[in-house]
Amino acid sequence: MRVYRIAEQNIGIEALHDRVYFRCTAYETEGAPDFVVRTVPADIDRERERSAREDRLEGRPVRAWSDEYLEELAIYRQIAEIMPTCDTFLFHGSAVAVDGLGYLFAAKSGTGKSTHARLWQQLLGDRFTYVNDDKPLVRVTGDGAVIYGTPYDGKHHLSNNIAVPLKAICLLQRGTENSIRRLSAREAFPRLMQQVYCPEDREAFARTMGLLQELTRQVRFYVLSCNMDIEAARVAFEGMVSSNS
Amino acid sequence: MNVLKDMILTEIEGEWYAVPVGEAAKRFSGMIRMNKTGKRIFELLMEGKDQDGVVRQLMEEYEVDEATAQSNVGDFIGKLQSAGML
Missing domain, CATH: 3.90.228.20 (Phosphoenolpyruvate Carboxykinase; domain 3)
Known part of the structure; x- marks a missing residue:
């Protein structure tokens, strides 16, 4: 797990792909996490399905995304689900x-x-x-x-x-x-x-x-x-x- | 199907909005905008009251006659039904 300070919160991230960590480099901290988010392969599948559904709704061809990118979306979605408790x-x-x-x-x-x-x-x-x-x-x-x-x-x-x-x-x-x-x-x-x-x-x-x-x-x-x-x-x-x- | 329980009421400058969340959000992408009376009818329906129950409650709270209350509540419920929310 690595910890990143984003919008006043220390967020522990446990990811499957290094790109998730790389993206957050500028936010890395030594502090203890206030909360932890982690992904499993099913989260990536869900993001792929969600993206395809949105493409179909918008009437455009379904776009193919890498697992790395979809995992980033999954991680940020988890963060966004928790953040309202931090105003x-x-x-x-x-x-x-x-x-x-x-x-x-x-x-x-x-x-x-x-x-x-x-x-x-x-x-x-x-x-x-x-x-x-x-x-x-x-x-x-x-x-x-x-x-x-x-x-x-x-x-x-x-x-x-x-x-x-x-x-x-x-x-x-x-x-x-x-x-x-x-x-x-x-x-x-x-x-x-x-x-x-x-x-x-x-x-x-x-x-x-x-x-x-x-x-x-x-x-x-x-x-x-x-x-x-x-x-x-x-x-x-x-x-x-x-x-x- | 009654999805009103899956909605959240919020007020912006005296206007009320019912916003879908969870299951309701998968079925509706919009919001319902209401005045204060509409919001009260909505709340009573969320509590599970039927049309007559809502009418009786409105007559008590707003000192309105039965015909007016019936007509207002009937119209409101009709709109929710045509939107597939009730």
Whole structure:
């Protein structure tokens, strides 16, 4: 077993493939685990079935994944099932930091959230840092929300082992022009639900709902219609950051 | 089949949502949005009350006449049935 510190928790991992450990290298710690996750071959089979089911649902050809990759998914799924007990949940989106404050872009797959994050990097240069381009963790307490880098950072592997206060979540939709507007928590909630990991365990799910409820009091929400031009980043940045600083 | 027990109620700015979890999540991908009265009807159905039981409870809690309560509860249950939740 090796131990990794992710989002304030020491997580013991017992994996079948070395790649699972390799992925987490930047998070390794000497500490004792707060909890342990481990995989067996059946977990990999389940991930393969789940992925095939999703592909069929989306109407695309079933993709073939390596056992190593599927094991990584299985490990992160187990972590995500436990994390709500630590006031933390998994959010599918691209999380970035500007001047040490966190902003999260969410959208359906293929909309271009990673592309948009890259535009922020171009626009802001050294003021910009990736938190996690795909599956960050969000911790919600009465004092505010914090977004954490994790080893599970999408196909381009853009992440850092950092934690920053989460200030705003921006839902992206494609448009020909660039425009941003503030969303109420009511408007944002159904769309947030599509991006949050919903645990299979009822208790963990209920805790996740409670955390989301608290999150709606702590961060601002926006919807951005955007194209792929640098102007999209300028409009989003002006709307989310400059006008609130 | 009654899958209401497999749902979790949550409130966002005065609006209530019933979100499927576990078995219910495998059958439904959406959520039900409700006002406060709808949420109360939903809770009573989750507790296992039948239509008459829900109507009686609403008449007590909201001082509403039987015809109105019957109509509201009937409509609500109809919607859940057409969504396959009851």
